[in-house]
Amino acid sequence: xxxxxxxxxxxxxxxxxxxxxxxxxxxxxxxxxxxxxxxxxxxxxxxxxxxxxxxxxxxxxxxxxxxxxxxxxxxxxxxxxxxxxxxxxxxxxxxxxxxxxxxxxxxxxxxxxxxxxxxxxxxxxxxxxxxxxxxxxxxxxxxxxxxxxxxxxxxxxxxxxxxxxxxxxxxxxxxxxxxxxxxxxxxxxxxxxxxxxxxxxxxxxxxxxxxxxxxxxxxxxxxxxxxxxxxxxxxxxxxxxxxxxxxxxxxxxxxxxxxxxxxxxxxxxxxxxxxxxxxxxxxxxxxxxxxxxxxxxxxxxxxxxxxxxxxxxxxxxxxxxxxxxxxxxxxxxxxxxxxxxxxxxxxxxxxxxxxxxxxxxxxxxxxxxxxxxxxxxxxxxxxxxxxxxxxxxxxxxxxxxxxxxxxxxxxxxxxxxxxxxxxxx
Numbered sequence: 001x002x003x004x005x006x007x008x009x010x011x012x013x014x015x016x017x018x019x020x021x022x023x024x025x026x027x028x029x030x031x032x033x034x035x036x037x038x039x040x041x042x043x044x045x046x047x048x049x050x051x052x053x054x055x056x057x058x059x060x061x062x063x064x065x066x067x068x069x070x071x072x073x074x075x076x077x078x079x080x081x082x083x084x085x086x087x088x089x090x091x092x093x094x095x096x097x098x099x100x101x102x103x104x105x106x107x108x109x110x111x112x113x114x115x116x117x118x119x120x121x122x123x124x125x126x127x128x129x130x131x132x133x134x135x136x137x138x139x140x141x142x143x144x145x146x147x148x149x150x151x152x153x154x155x156x157x158x159x160x161x162x163x164x165x166x167x168x169x170x171x172x173x174x175x176x177x178x179x180x181x182x183x184x185x186x187x188x189x190x191x192x193x194x195x196x197x198x199x200x201x202x203x204x205x206x207x208x209x210x211x212x213x214x215x216x217x218x219x220x221x222x223x224x225x226x227x228x229x230x231x232x233x234x235x236x237x238x239x240x241x242x243x244x245x246x247x248x249x250x251x252x253x254x255x256x257x258x259x260x261x262x263x264x265x266x267x268x269x270x271x272x273x274x275x276x277x278x279x280x281x282x283x284x285x286x287x288x289x290x291x292x293x294x295x296x297x298x299x300x301x302x303x304x305x306x307x308x309x310x311x312x313x314x315x316x317x318x319x320x321x322x323x324x325x326x327x328x329x330x331x332x333x334x335x336x337x338x339x340x341x342x343x344x345x346x347x348x349x350x351x352x353x354x355x356x357x358x359x360x361x362x363x364x365x366x367x368x369x370x371x372x373x374x375x376x377x378x379x380x381x382x383x384x385x386x387x388x389x390x391x392x393x394x395x396x397x398x399x400x401x402x403x404x405x406x407x408x409x410x411x412x413x414x415x416x417x418x419x420x421x422x423x424x425x
Contacts, residue, residue: 004078005026005028005078006026006027006028006079006080007028007074007080007081008029008083009031009083009084009102010031010032010083011032011034011041013158014119015119016041016051017050017051017156017165018081019065020051020055021190022190023064024063024190026079028065029067029074031074031105044056044057047358048158049328049329071108078113078114079114079117079186080109080110080114081117081119082099082103082117082118083154085260086098086120086121087260088264088268092287093267096122096130099122099131100131100134103134103138104138106135107135107138108139110135110139111141112141112146112147114147115148115149115179118131118150119151119153121154121261122209122268123268124202124203125202125205127201127205135147144175144176149175150172150174150175150180150201151172151204151205152170152187153207153211154208155168155211158259158325159325159330166190167193168193169191169194170187170191171195171196171198172187172196172204173203173204174201175201209265209268210269212261212262212266213266216262216266217282217283219252219254219255219286220257220286222236223290223293226254227296230300235424236254236424236425237414237424254425255413256290256293256335257293258324258335258336259324259334260330263290263324263333263335266283267287269283270283293338294337294338294339295339297388297425298342300410300423300425301339301384301410302343305408308406308422310383310384310406310408313346314348314349315347316349316383317382318382318384318386318402319336319339319351319352320385320389320394321353321388321394322352322388322389323354323357327390327391327392331361331362331365336389337368339386339388340368351376351377351382352368352370353370353371354389355372355393356391357370359372374393374397379402380401380404381404382403382407383404384407384408384409385402385403385408385409386410387409387410387412387415389413390415410423410424411424411425412424413425
């Protein structure tokens with residue numbers, strides 16, 4: 001293991017923290033196709049905020065970590081880690097193009113005896129049936145004879161400063177027993193809480209996808225309960241608090257399910273299950289329910305406005321937050337956009353304020369203008385305010401003062417004082 005030299009392919013929310021961590025023990029190079037991203041990282045700043053600038057700069061200056069877009073810079077590596085996105089298309093079908101592209105990249109540089117480990121979330125079988133054939137075809141080498149493979153599913157939680165990559169216990173696996181041991185040893189050397197070595201690559205793949213699918217189903221159940229109790233005039237959070245007094249009740253909350261994990265990964269297993277003749281009804285229904293919660297929040301806000309006699313047509317509405325979760329700049333697959341579009345059927349006077357989100361990226365991705373400055377908001381200016389994301393900045397704001405007399409405050413996150421809100425999810 002002393003001669004291990006690592007290349008991490010893909011320097012996003014998953015790849016960069018892992019590459020930085022590996023660099024503390026091994027010579028490590030990060031590879032990405034985005035030159036602007038590479039330049040920013042080499043200047044010592046991570047726009048995703050997953051790696052603290054001090055840690056990144058230390059990795060570069062002290063450990064020799066570097067990032068590149070040049071294939072020749074990773075040609076002498078022998079342990080390749082693929083950490084690229086696994087999105088779905090417009091029909092929610094798995095889009096493997098990023099993985100195929102990364103596998104081709106690996107195939108161009110991999111040599112005999114080398115190992116490639118995949119971290120991207122996939123359905124069981126993708127690594128061996130989809131990715132490794134591309135590496136074989138591009139390299140001319142034979143899998144499990146000339147080169148070897150492993151799978152260690154990513155467990156990065158964007159914005160989470162407690163469960164950082166070095167503290168996460170990771171699942172590992174390998175294409176042979178010896179390679180499984182080697183992959184496990186490499187990961188174990190940088191992890192505080194060690195690893196769980198799975199008996200096969202397919203088991204490791206399956207373990208990751210059910211992690212997110214389970215969370216999706218659990219949240220869907222809470223969202224369904226919220227719909228039921230809201231219709232009955234019962235506060236869902238009060239119900240949850242009461243039920244949580246029992247020792248074995250799992251306390252969860254309703255909410256918007258966005259991001260690049262929980263709201264995407266279940267589709268991979270749903271699609272693959274149908275190939276085997278299994279219709280995953282629970283997972284499919286959970287996805288449909290969670291995907292509709294943005295529109296539900298908007299309609300509940302409209303209902304609340306109507307009850308209070310607030311004119312919905314052309315109303316001035318403020319949405320606080322656009323990222324998919326709190327204290328994080330990640331806007332991928334955010335369901336706040338669905339709130340916006342549903343309300344836009346009634347009014348064009350909608351303002352989104354988010355101090356964490358990159359306004360240019362929001363404009364490029366969703367065609368929506370947002371504000372990063374609080375000074376644009378005036379007291380008593382809005383007919384309705386929706387707290388959509390629990391950013392720490394919002395907790396110190398006098399949100400009620402932003403609403404006109406008789407206006408509405410809707411709390412998606414259930415964190416605001418009861419006496420200042422009109423309704424919550």
